[in-house]
Every structure is written in structure tokens, then in C-alpha cells.
Amino acid sequence: MEPIIRMENVNKWFGALHVLKDINLDVQKGEVVVVIGPSGSGKSTLIRTINRLEEIQKGRIVVDGIELNRDVRNIDAVRKEVGMVFQSFNLFPHMTVLENITLAPRIVRKWPREKAEQIAMELLERVDIADQAEKYPAQLSGGQQQRVAIARALAMQPKIMLFDEPTSALDPEMVGEVLDAMKELARSGMTMLVVTHEMGFAREVADRVIFMDMGEIIEEGEPDQVFSNPQHERTQAFLARILH
Amino acid sequence: MKAINWARENLFNGVFNSVLTLVTLAFLYVSTKGILHWAFYEAKWSVVPDNMRLLMVGPFPPEEVWRVWAMLVLTLLVAGLLYGNSTRVRPPLWMWAGALVLYALIWPAVFPSTRFWLALALLALPAGMLLGPLVPRRFLTPLAAVALILLFVLPSAVNPNQWGGFFLTVLITVGVSLMAFPFGLLLALGRTGKLPVFRTLSVLYIELIRGVPLVTVLFLSWIMVPLFVPEQWRLPDLISVSIGFSMFAAAYLAEYVRGGIQGVPKGQYEAAWALGLSGSQSARFIILPQAIRSVIPALIGQEIAIFKDTSLVYILGLFDLLYMALTVTKNPKYLGTDREVLLFVMFVYFVGAALMSYASRRLERAMGLGTR
Amino acid sequence: MTEAGPTVPFWKDERKLGIIFQILLLLAVLAVLAFLSYTAYRGMRARGLEFSFAFLFEESGFLISEGVTLANDGGGWIFRAFQPSDANWQVLLAGLINTLRVSLTGIVLTTILGVLVGVGRLSSNWLVNRLSFAYVEFVRNTPLLVQMIFWYLAVFNKMPPLRQAGEWYGFILSNKGMAVPWVATTPAWAQFSPFFYWGLYLWIGLWLVRAVWKPPRWLYWVVPAAAWALGLVVAGQMPVSLSTPVKQGFRVRGGALLSPEFSSVLLALTIYTASYIAEIVRGAIQSLPKGQWEAAASLGLSYGQTLRLIILPQALRIIVPPLGNQYLNLTKNSSLAIAVGFPELFNVYGTLANQTGRSLEGVLIVMAVYLSISLSISAFINWYNTHVALVGAAR
Ligand SMILES: Nc1ncnc2c1ncn2[C@@H]1O[C@H](COP(=O)(O)OP(=O)(O)OP(=O)(O)O)[C@@H](O)[C@H]1O
Numbered sequence A: 001m002e003p004i005i006r007m008e009n010v011n012k013w014f015g016a017l018h019v020l021k022d023i024n025l026d027v028q029k030g031e032v033v034v035v036i037g038p039s040g041s042g043k044s045t046l047i048r049t050i051n052r053l054e055e056i057q058k059g060r061i062v063v064d065g066i067e068l069n070r071d072v073r074n075i076d077a078v079r080k081e082v083g084m085v086f087q088s089f090n091l092f093p094h095m096t097v098l099e100n101i102t103l104a105p106r107i108v109r110k111w112p113r114e115k116a117e118q119i120a121m122e123l124l125e126r127v128d129i130a131d132q133a134e135k136y137p138a139q140l141s142g143g144q145q146q147r148v149a150i151a152r153a154l155a156m157q158p159k160i161m162l163f164d165e166p167t168s169a170l171d172p173e174m175v176g177e178v179l180d181a182m183k184e185l186a187r188s189g190m191t192m193l194v195v196t197h198e199m200g201f202a203r204e205v206a207d208r209v210i211f212m213d214m215g216e217i218i219e220e221g222e223p224d225q226v227f228s229n230p231q232h233e234r235t236q237a238f239l240a241r242i243l244h
Numbered sequence B: 001m002k003a004i005n006w007a008r009e010n011l012f013n014g015v016f017n018s019v020l021t022l023v024t025l026a027f028l029y030v031s032t033k034g035i036l037h038w039a040f041y042e043a044k045w046s047v048v049p050d051n052m053r054l055l056m057v058g059p060f061p062p063e064e065v066w067r068v069w070a071m072l073v074l075t076l077l078v079a080g081l082l083y084g085n086s087t088r089v090r091p092p093l094w095m096w097a098g099a100l101v102l103y104a105l106i107w108p109a110v111f112p113s114t115r116f117w118l119a120l121a122l123l124a125l126p127a128g129m130l131l132g133p134l135v136p137r138r139f140l141t142p143l144a145a146v147a148l149i150l151l152f153v154l155p156s157a158v159n160p161n162q163w164g165g166f167f168l169t170v171l172i173t174v175g176v177s178l179m180a181f182p183f184g185l186l187l188a189l190g191r192t193g194k195l196p197v198f199r200t201l202s203v204l205y206i207e208l209i210r211g212v213p214l215v216t217v218l219f220l221s222w223i224m225v226p227l228f229v230p231e232q233w234r235l236p237d238l239i240s241v242s243i244g245f246s247m248f249a250a251a252y253l254a255e256y257v258r259g260g261i262q263g264v265p266k267g268q269y270e271a272a273w274a275l276g277l278s279g280s281q282s283a284r285f286i287i288l289p290q291a292i293r294s295v296i297p298a299l300i301g302q303e304i305a306i307f308k309d310t311s312l313v314y315i316l317g318l319f320d321l322l323y324m325a326l327t328v329t330k331n332p333k334y335l336g337t338d339r340e341v342l343l344f345v346m347f348v349y350f351v352g353a354a355l356m357s358y359a360s361r362r363l364e365r366a367m368g369l370g371t372r
Numbered sequence C: 001m002t003e004a005g006p007t008v009p010f011w012k013d014e015r016k017l018g019i020i021f022q023i024l025l026l027l028a029v030l031a032v033l034a035f036l037s038y039t040a041y042r043g044m045r046a047r048g049l050e051f052s053f054a055f056l057f058e059e060s061g062f063l064i065s066e067g068v069t070l071a072n073d074g075g076g077w078i079f080r081a082f083q084p085s086d087a088n089w090q091v092l093l094a095g096l097i098n099t100l101r102v103s104l105t106g107i108v109l110t111t112i113l114g115v116l117v118g119v120g121r122l123s124s125n126w127l128v129n130r131l132s133f134a135y136v137e138f139v140r141n142t143p144l145l146v147q148m149i150f151w152y153l154a155v156f157n158k159m160p161p162l163r164q165a166g167e168w169y170g171f172i173l174s175n176k177g178m179a180v181p182w183v184a185t186t187p188a189w190a191q192f193s194p195f196f197y198w199g200l201y202l203w204i205g206l207w208l209v210r211a212v213w214k215p216p217r218w219l220y221w222v223v224p225a226a227a228w229a230l231g232l233v234v235a236g237q238m239p240v241s242l243s244t245p246v247k248q249g250f251r252v253r254g255g256a257l258l259s260p261e262f263s264s265v266l267l268a269l270t271i272y273t274a275s276y277i278a279e280i281v282r283g284a285i286q287s288l289p290k291g292q293w294e295a296a297a298s299l300g301l302s303y304g305q306t307l308r309l310i311i312l313p314q315a316l317r318i319i320v321p322p323l324g325n326q327y328l329n330l331t332k333n334s335s336l337a338i339a340v341g342f343p344e345l346f347n348v349y350g351t352l353a354n355q356t357g358r359s360l361e362g363v364l365i366v367m368a369v370y371l372s373i374s375l376s377i378s379a380f381i382n383w384y385n386t387h388v389a390l391v392g393a394a395r
């Protein structure tokens, strides 16, 4: 089957800094891929190239059959299909929760307000915060904000969801509620690319774990295999550090 | 007892402060004695009410002055309606009382025909606030649009060369702000954007304008704009001067908005792009609303500056408040009343500017919600 | 390179779109400029005018009420009072010198007043505090132009004639203006002046050679001081003295007489700008962490000592850039003097434009001059920011 994300020999530099080195990665529809690796290894950069928040200098990326090149039509098309959740939530502080969620469907997908709001309420229901719809982001807890961010991304009805350390900015007691929402999403068959250090989450829902270091994919495989029996010594060193 | 304690704590705590208090009191006594004597015994304050129409509307034909009144009433009414509709507050009691007191105070100074309009104007704002909640939301936009059209139509029956006085001052303030705002936004976006040519042009424009005095820009446009249009349609000076004024104000506005834009975190752009919004959509829905909100106090400060700077059109011979005031003092009947009239001009400007800065402080407090 | 491929048309290529937009923008701006110049040219021709700067070298033929200019008296270029037989560029120069004269004096005075009021705003003395507040609020909320005209028409024009004028400690206020004490040269100046100038030249020379040889610090003081001391010895008498104005019939003798126009402009600019400087000073002082006050107090310093030794030096670093901006505003605002008839640059331009009809050329020159003044002041602020403020902050 044709993979929904295909990266071939992807290379990226920030000035002289070589951040992504010959990345080859295929993600199948419905697959949940967890990316781990030390700080600065290029995890964020990797997933940000998929919705073109970062431009690549060499190689090619095809998302759901759309070639991600400098054609603005393709960039727009890919961004409509790919949702993203950030470490720092990035909710729009001047809009209510409901406005945050309905904004993009209304102006990008051109849905009427009623339809957008109805779908927004369903999504809020799904992430369990329907009662907060009229509040402003600043009035919510971190965990609630991140669930709103997930609902906001889902409102565009994406085929792929990207998560960049969605729980790292949260107080420990709020991590669970966000992970639950993500697990529920994974079970519903969404294609997901998740950068996270939550090993429990990876073991439970990931189909595949990718270990990155210094801009390269060092090792990949099923969670059990990577966590319990890492092949590469850099993976071993990293896991030894993180699991204690 | 209390008073003595208070004085001891606030005026005479320590040798230095005691001396300072005495010196200041002496200075106040010397300087205000003469001034107060003049103000109460020598000043001919009657010059102000006697020439109120000239000061307020200048050479506007007296039989057409109702147009200005109607504009004032309309503006206040619609402002009240919109405010009342958005926050559902009843007009506070002090507003009614204030209107009454003001009316009683001004009553003797105005002509019988104006008394009617004055009453309407004073009641328009509280009445609008009272009616606001009763108007269905979907009527508001058409209502405001009709009011706006009326505001354009009402004065247009009178030749712009006959607009004058405080009316002209306010018109220029509003007109210049409206014209400068979009241009200023564009310059701010250009200066903060990543397109080098756009950025360079914006920077050049902003720095060039900010490097020269306003009066030279006004002169330049006053000389140049008439050169650009064919001889047969003579533009009123008001238009050419306002264009120059707006181009000047836009450069300052752009700098304030730039400050706001630079304060919006990068994550906001990324979230907008990730949702599929285009560059202009994210500017319009995400970046500019936040940027402008964060610099509203500075923008109102700029608004006050524009208001004060309208006095410069006097130099170009437009009949603004200052011009009319100086005209009044040239009337043989009122010769030598420069102090009274100029103090009145200062008072009017002071009240206008103070009101704006009061509104700014209120807004700042009211906007606690929804900001980070 | 991403394989953009031949399939991406240029109007859909992200990068090319940016370039195309900018080229179009540039073309549009150029087109507008070209159109404006062309119509302006046509408009001027239709009115029988021609764009030219030759008028600068024609005789001006009019008088200005006060002003010094550069002129050739046959023996060389000297500064002397402007005369109607001088050329137009000389009258503009006289205007510029007047602008600089009123601006520089204003800058000195407004700084003093502004700092006083700014500190007064924070004073624990209720009276001083409220008074400073009222001053700032009133002055900031009324237009400078109205204040300037008020000083001129309602204050100086209403002063008593000189015969009845009041005198305070050597100041005489009358409808002739403000007479103030001033330094005057004595006969010994003739002998002293060469030493005075040589001291100055040497001092400037020391600054100039800094690039190749860095003189020790004390040399900057010792060299001019030595030259002047030598001059004093040779002259054997004080070369300057303080001259106080005294009334003598219809005239003032001694001191310096500032015209009512100059005085109104100076007072208006000083008082108006000081209200802004006061707010800058207050903001800077308040922005310093409370710990600084407490630390100083715990060392046993008094309020005044704390202010002078601890707070002001630190506040200075924050104050200088916005202060520079206020100096710039003051200089630009001096152009309002046209309303009271003080012949500074812009006012002189107004007269000149009336006389010669060269309003467009003239206003361009005037704008260029103001722009150069502004750019020099901004350059100084930038220099200060990179060399003083940041270095200090890093300490
Ligand atoms: N905009 C940028 N400009 C220059 N360098 C950058 C930029 N963004 C990231 N980098 C650099 O690229 C490298 C990879 O960054 P990236 O954010 O992808 O790492 P990461 O694996 O996500 O790390 P972390 O776990 O800390 O988030 C780092 O060395 C980082 O400093």
C-alpha cells in the first residue's frame, strides 16, 4: 500500500548546522509512530517539515499523494490534511475556546458558522471539556488548554496528526488527561506522529518507535523491541538515561 | 487633629521636606496671587460665550449649524446604542445628573434655538445606552452604516471652506486617524515581514517621515497636492493638508503597531499556518488583533497627539479652533482678550485629551480578559 | 533543492511569488513617484514655474528680525548679523543658526526642569508631588502651538514697557523681551583670545589623534587648562566678566536681551518638553528594583544620597535613549516658531517662499536639513546604546 507520508533522503540545514541527515521514513495510514531522542537531535524539526513549518533543502516529502514542494497550492493542501499540536499549546489568547476551534474550518474550509460550531462541540465533548466552550484560554488549566488544542487541530478533519512533546509543558497531574485523549484518538484509527518522552504511552499505543540522534534515524522498530532490546549503543545510552 | 497629623506626615516629615513645603508654598503664593486676581477681577470672560458659535463652528453658516448638532447627537446616540448593546449596562445615575447640571450651567450662555439641541446632545448618550439592549443584534450593523452615511451627508451641503472652529478640529482628528490607520498597519506589516524590498521601503518611509517636523510635511502636501490635480478641480486645502497629516501620522502609528506585532509569540504564527491559514488570514485574524490590543494605550496616546497637532493647520490658514480664537481677539470689540480666549482653547484641548486618556485607562483595565 | 519540477507554474511557486510581489511593489512605488514628479512638473510649468535651486544664490532683499549668518566681508568668511543684501542661502543659514540656538538652549533648560519635575513626581512631599503631577498633566494635554502663542500674545506682549518693567536679580522682563545676565569680554580678551582658541584647538586635536595614539586621560584636562592659565598670566586680568542688564531710558544696557519671540519659543519648548522628560525620569527611577533603595538605606545613605549616588546613575542608562528622542522632538518642534514670528529655519523659509515663489524647492531643503539633524541625533542614540548602555548593563 502507498504510505500516507513518504520522506526520501530528506536533508535540512540551519545555516551551517546540519539538522536532518538523509532521513528516510514511510508512515502507513492509521499508523502511530513515536519519535524519541536526546534534546537537539532534530525531532521537532523532523515533524515540522511534514506540514512545511520548516522548509527542507534536499530530498522529497510526499503527503497523501501530494508532493510538498514550493507550490503554494500543494502547501495549502497538505496543511489542510495535517493537524499539529504544540508543546506550548499556542491557543489564540484573544478568542474563546469555541472561536479557537471554529476559526480555521470557517475561513479555510468555508463552513457556515452553525456547522463549524456543531462539530466543535462534538470535539469538545470527545476531549471532555464541552463546558468550557465560552471561556478564554487564559482561564483554563494547562491540561485543558492542550485538549482544546487537540480539538482545534481535529476540527479541520485532518488525516494526519503531529504532536510535538504535547505533555512536556504540563504539570504531572495533568499529563494523564492529555494522554488519554491521544490514546482515544489513536484507537480511532488516526495516523499519528508523536514526539514524546512518555514511554508508557509509546508502549501502549505506538506501532513503531523511532530513535533519533544528531539528525539521523539511528534505530526503529516495535516499542517492545526498541525499549527492551535496543540494538544500537546510542539508543541504549539514551534509554538508560531516560528510564531512571 | 487628623489634618495636623496628615500635614506632619506628608508635608513636614524631616527638615528637608519642611523647607521644601515652605518654599513651594511661597512660590505658589507669589505666582497665583496675580493670576487669581486677574482671573476674578480683570478678565473679560464674556468674550468666550459671546463668540461661542465662532469658536465652535467658525464660518459655518448660522442657519446650517443644526447639521453639526445633528452629527453630534447622532454620534453620541449610536455610540450609546453600541455600548449599551455590547455590555448591557444601564447608564449610571451620574450621567443623567451630570447632563442635568451641565445643561443648567450652560443654559444662560446659549441661544434659545440651541437650547433644544443642547438638551438632545446631553441626553443622547445615556438614552442610547438605555435603548441599546432593546435593539436586536442584527439591526446594529445596518444602523451603524446608516449613521455613518448620514455623518457624511450632513455636512456635505456646506462648502468645506466654511467648516471651522472646534468642529473642524474634531473632523480633522477623526479623518486623519481613519486614513492613517490602514496605511500605518501596512507599513508595520512591511517592516516586520520577511520580504526585503517591502521591509526596506517601509523602513525608509517611516524613518524619513519621523525625521522631519509635521509642519514641513503639511506644507509640502499643501504645495504639492494641488499640483497633482488638474487646474479645473480645485481641492479644498482641508483635503490636501489632511492627506499630508495622515501620511505623517501613519509613520508613527506603524512604529507602535510594530511593537505590538513583535510582541506576538512565534508560536501564534505557527499555529495559524499549521491550521492552514494563509499569510494574510493569519495577519488579519491572529496577529493584528493581538498586536493592536497590546498597544491600545500607545495608540490612544497617538490619537491624543493627532488631536493636539491639529492646531498646526492654523499655520496654513485653515479655520480651526486656534484660528478662530485668534480671529476673535482681532475683533475691535474684544481687543486685548488674548489671555481669556487662548486659555479657553487650552481648556477645550485639555478636556478632550484628558477624556481620551481616561478612556484609555478604563479600556486597559477592562481588557484584562483574553490577554495573556 | 526540493524538486520543484517543471510542473510548478511560477505564479504558484512560494518563493517566486514573494519575489514577484516585491518587484510589483517596487514598480508601483516607482510608478507613483514618477507620476507625482511628472504631474508636479506639469503643474509647475502650467503656473510658469521651473524646478531649480539657482535662487539660493540670488540676493534675498528682505530683513529678518534677528539672526547671524556666514558672510564674506572682503577679508574672509566671518559670522555677522544678516543683511538684506546677502544671498538666499545666507538667510537660510541664519534661520538654521537661530533654530540651533533656541534648540540647544531649550535642551539644556528642559533637561534641568524635566529632571526636577520627574523627581518631584516621586517626592514624598504631598505638595510637591501633586504640583508636579498637575504640571505634567496640564502641559502634556494641551497643544504646544497654543502654549507658544499664549506665551507670546498673552504673556510677553502684555508685559509692561521697559520703563515700568520689573527687575528680579538681574532679570528684566518687559515687552522688549527678557534681559538676562550674560558673560561679556573685557579689554583683556584681545590678549587672552589666542590662548583660548589654541587651548580649544589642542583639545580637539587630542580627540582627533585618538585613532593613532591614545593620549592619557589627564592630558585632556591639562592641555587646555595650561593654555588658558598661560593666557591669564599674559593678559594679567580677567578676560570675561558677568554683565548684568540695567535699564537706561528706553534701552537695556549690559547682559543679553532675548527678544519676545525667542523667549516665547524657548519657554514653550522648555516647559512642554520638560513634561515628557519628567515622565521618562519618573519611569526610569520607578523601574529600578526596590532592592536598590533598600540596599542603599541599609548602608545608611540618606534619601538624597541614595538618589544621587545610586539611583540616578543607573536610571541614566535607561533614560538616555528616550531623552535623545525628546531632544529631537524639541528641535523639530522649534519649527512652530513660525506662528510667533521667530526667524528660525522654517519661518525664514516661509518668508523666502513668499518672496521668491520657490516654495517646493525651499521646503525640500528645509526637510533635508531637519532630516540630517534627526539622523545625527539618532546616530548618537544608537552609538550610546551599543557603547554605553549595553556595556553598563553587562557589568
Ligand atoms: N530556527 C532555528 N534556527 C537555527 N537553529 C535551529 C532552529 N530551530 C532548531 N535549531 C537547531 O536545530 C537543532 C535541532 O532542533 P530540534 O528543535 O529539532 O531538536 P529537538 O530534537 O526537538 O530537541 P528538544 O527535545 O530540545 O525539543 C538544534 O540544535 C537546534 O538548536
Ligand SMILES: [Mg+2]
Residues within 6 Å of the ligand: A043, A044, A045, A164, A165
Ligand atoms: Mg523539540
